[in-house]
Structure formats: structure tokens, C-alpha cells
Amino acid sequence: MSQAVIGSRGALTGAAPSHRAGPLGRIAGWSFRRRGTTVLLWLLALGAALGLAAAFGGTYSADYTAPGSDSKSAQHLLARDFPAESGESISVVVHSAGALTAPDVRAQVETVLGQLGKVAHVRGVQSPYAGPGSIAADGHTAIATLQLDVATPSDMPKPDTHQLLDIAARAPGGLEVHLGGMAVQQAEQGAIGSEGIGMAAAALILLVTFGSVVAAGLPLLTALAGLAVSSILLPVLAAIMPVPDWSTSLAAMMGIGVGIDYVLLLVTRYREWRAEGLEPQDATVAALDTAGRSVFVAGLTVVVSMLGLFAMGLSFMRGAAFAAILSVLVVLIAAGTLFPALLGYLGRHIDRLRLPLPRRGARRAANEISPGWLRWSRLVEKHRVLAAGAGVVVLLALTAPFLGVRYGFPDAGNDPAGRSNRLAYDTVAAGFGPGANGPLLLVAELATPGDSAALPALTAAITGLPDVAAVTPPRLDAAGTAAVLTVVPKSGPQSTDTEDLVRDLRDRVIPGAVAGHGLQVHVGGVTASSIDSTANIVDRIPLLVGGVVAVSMLLLLVAFRSIAVALKAAVMNLLSVGAAYGVVALVLQGGAAGRLIGIDNPTPLPAFVPVLTFAVLFGLSMDYEVFLVSRMRESWLESRDNGSAIVGGLATTARVITAAAAIMVAVFAAFVPAPDIPIKLIGVGMASAILIDATLVRMLLVPAVMHLLGSRNWWLPAWLDRRLPQLHIEGHPEHYRRGPADALAAEAAAVPAPAQEPAQASAPA
Known part of the structure; x- marks a missing residue:
């Protein structure tokens, strides 16, 4: 018998026959058995990506103007009729203790400009002595312009820009020469190996978590493989659509953080199955057939959240979304195929090369039950009302600074003190007034070529405005079909007074001045484009939030068969995202918190940053919700005891969630030192959000609320249950x-x- x-x-x-495994389990089993073939296929994929990038790779580009806006129309006309006005340029700001019009000083200035004009990619130099308005009223500050032959600032080779900076630094005694512009800003920023810092921090956390070099190396190898393929394919994506250059950092954040986190969960579950007596192949199939489903749903929520960026209707948002989605999908594929193949080689030796850590931690890693977390879980159960109330109060307090946030695009005035770009900005503001750093360009389409009769009245109407410092005379294009005027506000580019001036020009001043003349006048320039883009994004934020929340709730409803879980997850995620926004708003104030990350003065928040971080964070927050609640649901289905299911689910997953969150925080925090302010802010927002979400929300607020709800956590109307598809997110561990x-x-x-x-x-x- x-x-x-x-x-x-x-x-x-005790393993089930392979045919009882789901699709993920069967794929894992095939990859385990055909591990050599699987690794070879990944090497071929890497080679194919390199070939595609070499043959079809494009350059990164982005259009930050709002589609259909007035500034967009002005930009189009400038590019068509005034190409010199719309091309890339570098400002040369000269300050002298003596009068710039003095013959000896003028000779020195023209010598410096001549040297700058000989540097590669400088196609022309506009001298401040060539026309009125380029020398300040006090005669000590002047602005010259270097016209470049490149299409975008990133096309300007940094060595050539540094050569320009060197010439400016060697200006004769008595002259201060500073260069400003996007090309200068990019050259001065340099580069920080944020990806390498993040990987190193993740490796350290994995070593402490698993206590084994082999176990820690598996998530790193899998994430690196996925990141290598996806990052190489990004230039191919850039050839298909506009992709901003900073999206490479975003994709790296997502690929490293998500890839390591997902495989961390799979390694943990694999070790758990091995501890229950399964052979390596069976344990691999079981891990992918149970935890792998949670990973797949978690990845899908991230993809759905990023797809919400399409609701913004902005091309650079679509490019950034596709870059992030590509990174997440590739690491998901790596987790489902390459990771099982690596287990085929290393599965029996997963605890080899152990660190000299206490053995108690190794035993705990196998069964994932921590006495400390078990005591914490029971404490939350006992004080559920206090825990829920305290959690909400703290989250709302963290959100408070966001109520006073100021939207806008950071400019050279927000660069670190001492850089040429910042010095040029401050020198112009001191000599010409703050508005000179953000002039408005008014482009007029003439009803009849050469008919400029209405332009003097337009100039007079604008000159008489109290918020206008100066207006240049109109300049006609060669064909006489368009004219351009430069309007210098009295207020700076980030001031609300400048925003009010732009609206006043469009709504009242220009229509009144050109009425009956058939002129079409558009207000453009960098400052106007920033105002229009910010307004466009802010107006569309409700579409993004509503769409992402609704789709994510539907996905969780199908996954967990619970209305309460879906609603609770949406509310909790909104609270954690709001708290992260509050942290970002706090550092933007430029106080002690801001100086910690390199922001030394009040800085506006680019409107696309909270939009982008919302999409990313909502998806990542859902990851932890899926990891936590899937184990709770698994226990609930076995025991039908809500209290024990929540206590056991939290005690079982708390250790892996905190380890995963620590890795994600380290990866995102590695981007905080980045010189680019939007990337810096994205790093701050994501790191703080994951820290808040994985501790305050998942470890305190979620279990407390679920204890308060009781068995209602798992309620779903019978009629709805019959109509929803079955995902079986927890898999069939009983098999x-x-x-x-x-x-x-x-x-x-x-x-x-x-x-x-x-x-x-x-x-x-």
C-alpha cells in the first residue's frame, strides 16, 4: 500500500503534475528545463536590440509647447518667417566696471566676441553694439548672442560649449563674461552615475535581506538583463516618436526598481517552496504559478498607470510613458523567463556564498514569518482605530505643503550659485531688470504683405502698460508677411505678474490695438510657452487621475473579487501620493530641506512632474497592495477568518515588502543628486512616496482599516462575481x-x- x-x-x-500549472508556471518550467536555450535567446535579443539601435536609432527630442496654444502658433511662425529667432543660441552677458561704450572697453568686448565666434558650431555673433536695447541704461551691462548651427541644445557638443566657457573665463581684466542658455546649462550640469549608485545600494540591501550572494545576485542579474535590452531599444523608440532625453533616467528608475522588486518576491517564494520540500524545478514552477501571478498583475497596474499619461495629449508625455512601459514590460519578460533559467543553474545553490550573518535570519527567510512582524500585526489589530486615525492624520499633515505649491518651469535662476548660466541670469536681472530673462515675442501675421500700418499703434498700446519695461521696434521678415516685436516685462519669468501680463495682452490689449486691421498677433517665447504648457497640463490632471484610478480599481476588483479592497486601495494610494507631493513642495521652498538636495532658492514645480509621478507612483503603490492583499486573500480562502488572514498576511509579507521598498527607495534616491531639477524632483517624490507607502500605509493604515471592515473586506455581489473573469491572483498553492x-x-x-x-x-x- x-x-x-x-x-x-x-x-x-508533493508537486502537482506540470499540466496543472497555469501559463506562467508552464513557461517557467520550460525555461528551467531549456535554460541554455533561454539564456541564448536573451543574448540574441540583446544583439538584435544593438542592431536595431545602430540601424534605426534616432535622437531624443521633446516639444513642451501646448498643442493648439497661442504660443505654439507663435513658434510656428517664428520657425517659418524668422528662422534666426527660433534657432538655438547662447547669450553672452558682459559686465564692466567702466562704460561699455568707452573705446578701450568696446575693443576688449569685440575681441572676446571674435574669439567666441571662431568656435565650432557658432554660425554668427550678434554684437550688443549693432542695435539699440542690448546695452543696459547704466552702460555697464550688455547682452550679445551666439547663433548656433544645431537644432536642439543636446546637439551642441559639450566640449565645444566648454571651449566657449573657457574663453569667457579668460576675458581681459575689468570684464566679467558669463554665458547662458540651455546648451550651457547642459554642459555645466555634468553627469552622475545614478543607475550605478542605485544598483550598488540595491545589492547591499539584497545581501542583508537574503544573507547569500547567490540569492542576492539573481534579482540583480535579471534586472540588469532587462535594463540592458530596454535601454538599448530607447533610441529606436526615439526614431518613431518624440522621446525626451530625461526619459532615459525615468526608464532606468523603473527598470531597476521594478525588476529587482519583482524578482525579490519570486526568490522569496522560491525559497519558501524549497523549505517545504519541493525540488528546484517544482519550486520554480510553484513560485511563478503563485507569486508570479502577483508580479504580473503588479506590472500590469504600472503599465495601466503609465497609459494614463496619454490623456494629457502631450507628445513628450507619450514618449516618456512608452519609454517607461518598455522598461517594465522587458523586465516582466525577464522575470518570467530568464529568472527560471538562472534558477536552473543556481537553484540548488541559492544559499551558497553566505555572509557571516546570524543563522536565525536565514531560517526566517525560508518561511517568511518574523516574530517581530507578527507582534506588530497583532498590535495593529488590537489598536485598529488609533492606528487608522493616526495614519490618516500624518498623511494629511505631509500633504499640507502641496497646497501652496507654485507651478512653472525652473530656469537659469534656479541653477546652483556660481555656474555661468546662473551668473548670466543674475547679471541680466541686475542690469536690465528681471523681465529681461524672459522676454515675450509677439509675432504678427500681416493681412497684406508690407502693410505694417497697424504696428505703431500696437507698439504704443503695449509700451503704455504699467507692467512692461520695454518694447523693441517691429522687425519685418524678408517677404514682408510677418513682423516680430520683443516685449520685456518688468517682472521675472516665474512671476504671477508676468502670467497676468500675457493674459492681458491676449485678451484685451492686442485685440483692441489691431481691431479692424486684419492682423493676427500671437504671444510666444519661452516664458509664454511655459505658461501655456503649465495651464494645459493642470487642466488635464483630473482626466489623468480619474482614468488611472478607475482602471486600477477595476483591475483590483477583478483580481481580489472585493469592492472594499478596490476602493480602499484607491483611497490609500491617493493619500500616499498626496503626501509625496507635500514632500516635493517642501524641498521646492528652498529652505533647509531644499538645500539638502541642491535647491537653494524658491523654485516652481514643473506641472509635468506631479503628473508623471502620479502615474508611476499609483502603479508602484498598487504593487505593494497586490503583494500584501494577495497573501491575505490566500489565507482568507483557506481559513475564512478575517482577523487571522490579515495578521498572517501582514506578518508573512512585511519583511519582503520592506526589503523591496528599501531597494526602490535607494534606486529612486540615487537620482536625487541629478543636476536636472525635474529628474531630481521625480527622484525625491518617488523615494518619499515609496517610503511612506511601504511603511505608514501598507504596514499600518491598510491592516488597520481591513480589521475595521471585518468580513466586508471580501464581499462581492453574487451577480457581479459571476460576470467578472477569474484571475486567481493567489494561484493554487494547495497544488x-x-x-x-x-x-x-x-x-x-x-x-x-x-x-x-x-x-x-x-x-x-
Whole structure:
């Protein structure tokens, strides 16, 4: 009888036959058995990506103007009729203790400009002595312009820009020469290996978590493979659509953080199955067939959240979204295929090369039950009302600074003090007034070529405005079909007074001045484009929030078969995102918190940053919700005891969630030193959001609220349950656990059989 039991299972592992595994389990089993083929396919994929990038790779580009806006129309006309006005340029700001019009000082200035004009990619130099308005009223500050032959600032080679900076630094005594512009800003920023810093921090956390070099290396290898393929494919994506250059940092953040986190969960579950007695192949299939489903749903929520950026209607948002989605999808594929293949080589040795850590931690890693987290879980259960109330109060307090946030695009005035770009900005503001750093360009389409009769009235109407410092005379294009005027506000580019001036020009001043003349006048320039883009994004934020929340709730409803879980997850995620926004608003104030990350003066928040971080953070927050609640639901389905399901689910997953969050925080925090302010702010927002979400929200607020809800956590109307598809997000762990037959078989194998039993067993039944 005992041998019959053994033969019925074929092994003492308790594993289900492979045909009982779901699609992820079957893929994992194939990858495990064909591990050499799988690794070869990934090497071929890497080679194919390199080939595609070499053959079809494009350059990164972005259009930050709002589609259909007045500034967009002005930009189009400038590019068509005034190409010199719309091309890339570098400002040369000269300050002298003596009068700039003095012959000896003028000779020095023209010598410096001549040297700058000989540098590669400088196609022309506009001298401040060539026309009025380029020398300040006090005669000590002047602005010249270097016209470049490149299409975008990133096309300007940094060595050439540094050569320009060197010439400016060697200006004759008595002259201060500073260069400003996007090309200068990019050259001065330099580069920080944020990806390498993040990977190193993640490696350290993984080593402490698993205590084994092999176990820690598996998530790193998988994430690196996915990141390598996706990052190489980004130039190919840039050839298909506009992709901003900073999206490479965003994709790296997502690829490293998400890839390591997902495989961390799979390694943890694999070790758990091995501790239950499964052989490496069976444990691999079981891990992917259970935890792999949670990983797949978590990745899908991130993709859905990023797709919400399409609601913004902005090309650079679509490019950034596709870059992030590509990175997430590739690491998901790596987790489902390459990771099982690596387990085929290293699965039996996953605890090799151990660190000299206490063995207690190793035993705990196998069964994932921590006495400390168990005590914490029971404490939250006991004080559920206090925990829920305190959690909400703290989150709202963290959100408060965001109520006073100021939207806008950071400019050279927000660069670190001492850089040429910042010095040029401050020198212009001191000599010409703050508005000179953000002039408005008014582009007029003439009703009849050469008919400029209405332009003097327009100039006079604008000059008489109290918020206008100066207006240049109109300049006609070669064909006489368009004219351009430069309007210098009295207020700076980031001031609300400048925003009010732009609206006043468009709504009242220009229509009144050109009425009856058939002129079409558009207000453009960098400052007007920033105002229009910010307004456009802010107006569309409700579409993004509503769409992402609705789709994510639907996905969770299908995954967990619970209305309460879906609603709670949406509310909790909104609270954690709001708290992260508050942290970002706090550092933007430029106080002590801001100086910690390199922001030394009040800085506006680019409107696309909260939009982008919302999409990313909502998806990542759902990851932890899926990891936590899937184990709670698994326990609920087994016991139908809500209290024990929540306590056990939290105690089981808390350790892996905190480790995963620590890795994600480290990866995102590695981007905080980045010189680019939007990337810096994205790093701050994401790191703080993950820290808040994985501690205050998932470890305190979620279990407290679920204890308060009781069995209502798992309620779903019967009619809706019948109509929703079954995802079985928790998988079928019962297929892989030892049952009574396994225990009997193991016991029979341990007892010597009687000598006559083989002969009896061979007789026909």
C-alpha cells in the first residue's frame, strides 16, 4: 500500500503534475528545463536590440509647447518667417566696471566676441553694439548672442560649449563674461552615475535581506538583463516618436526598481517552496504559478498607470510613458523567463556564498514569518482605530505643503550659485531688470504683405502698460508677411505678474490695438510657452487621475473579487501620493530641506512632474497592495477568518515588502543628486512616496482599516462575481503543498519493508 502511494505521486515532493500549472508556471518550467536555450535567446535579443539601435536609432527630442496654444502658433511662425529667432543660441552677458561704450572697453568686448565666434558650431555673433536695447541704461551691462548651427541644445557638443566657457573665463581684466542658455546649462550640469549608485545600494540591501550572494545576485542579474535590452531599444523608440532625453533616467528608475522588486518576491517564494520540500524545478514552477501571478498583475497596474499619461495629449508625455512601459514590460519578460533559467543553474545553490550573518535570519527567510512582524500585526489589530486615525492624520499633515505649491518651469535662476548660466541670469536681472530673462515675442501675421500700418499703434498700446519695461521696434521678415516685436516685462519669468501680463495682452490689449486691421498677433517665447504648457497640463490632471484610478480599481476588483479592497486601495494610494507631493513642495521652498538636495532658492514645480509621478507612483503603490492583499486573500480562502488572514498576511509579507521598498527607495534616491531639477524632483517624490507607502500605509493604515471592515473586506455581489473573469491572483498553492498522501509516502519511505513484501506485492491483485 505504501509503495502504491509512492508510485501514485512519482516523487516525495508533493508537486502537482506540470499540466496543472497555469501559463506562467508552464513557461517557467520550460525555461528551467531549456535554460541554455533561454539564456541564448536573451543574448540574441540583446544583439538584435544593438542592431536595431545602430540601424534605426534616432535622437531624443521633446516639444513642451501646448498643442493648439497661442504660443505654439507663435513658434510656428517664428520657425517659418524668422528662422534666426527660433534657432538655438547662447547669450553672452558682459559686465564692466567702466562704460561699455568707452573705446578701450568696446575693443576688449569685440575681441572676446571674435574669439567666441571662431568656435565650432557658432554660425554668427550678434554684437550688443549693432542695435539699440542690448546695452543696459547704466552702460555697464550688455547682452550679445551666439547663433548656433544645431537644432536642439543636446546637439551642441559639450566640449565645444566648454571651449566657449573657457574663453569667457579668460576675458581681459575689468570684464566679467558669463554665458547662458540651455546648451550651457547642459554642459555645466555634468553627469552622475545614478543607475550605478542605485544598483550598488540595491545589492547591499539584497545581501542583508537574503544573507547569500547567490540569492542576492539573481534579482540583480535579471534586472540588469532587462535594463540592458530596454535601454538599448530607447533610441529606436526615439526614431518613431518624440522621446525626451530625461526619459532615459525615468526608464532606468523603473527598470531597476521594478525588476529587482519583482524578482525579490519570486526568490522569496522560491525559497519558501524549497523549505517545504519541493525540488528546484517544482519550486520554480510553484513560485511563478503563485507569486508570479502577483508580479504580473503588479506590472500590469504600472503599465495601466503609465497609459494614463496619454490623456494629457502631450507628445513628450507619450514618449516618456512608452519609454517607461518598455522598461517594465522587458523586465516582466525577464522575470518570467530568464529568472527560471538562472534558477536552473543556481537553484540548488541559492544559499551558497553566505555572509557571516546570524543563522536565525536565514531560517526566517525560508518561511517568511518574523516574530517581530507578527507582534506588530497583532498590535495593529488590537489598536485598529488609533492606528487608522493616526495614519490618516500624518498623511494629511505631509500633504499640507502641496497646497501652496507654485507651478512653472525652473530656469537659469534656479541653477546652483556660481555656474555661468546662473551668473548670466543674475547679471541680466541686475542690469536690465528681471523681465529681461524672459522676454515675450509677439509675432504678427500681416493681412497684406508690407502693410505694417497697424504696428505703431500696437507698439504704443503695449509700451503704455504699467507692467512692461520695454518694447523693441517691429522687425519685418524678408517677404514682408510677418513682423516680430520683443516685449520685456518688468517682472521675472516665474512671476504671477508676468502670467497676468500675457493674459492681458491676449485678451484685451492686442485685440483692441489691431481691431479692424486684419492682423493676427500671437504671444510666444519661452516664458509664454511655459505658461501655456503649465495651464494645459493642470487642466488635464483630473482626466489623468480619474482614468488611472478607475482602471486600477477595476483591475483590483477583478483580481481580489472585493469592492472594499478596490476602493480602499484607491483611497490609500491617493493619500500616499498626496503626501509625496507635500514632500516635493517642501524641498521646492528652498529652505533647509531644499538645500539638502541642491535647491537653494524658491523654485516652481514643473506641472509635468506631479503628473508623471502620479502615474508611476499609483502603479508602484498598487504593487505593494497586490503583494500584501494577495497573501491575505490566500489565507482568507483557506481559513475564512478575517482577523487571522490579515495578521498572517501582514506578518508573512512585511519583511519582503520592506526589503523591496528599501531597494526602490535607494534606486529612486540615487537620482536625487541629478543636476536636472525635474529628474531630481521625480527622484525625491518617488523615494518619499515609496517610503511612506511601504511603511505608514501598507504596514499600518491598510491592516488597520481591513480589521475595521471585518468580513466586508471580501464581499462581492453574487451577480457581479459571476460576470467578472477569474484571475486567481493567489494561484493554487494547495497544488504544491504536501497533503496527507505525501506525509504517508514519506513515512512509508522511512520504514524498512518486510522481507516477504516484494514477493507478495508482485502477485496479481
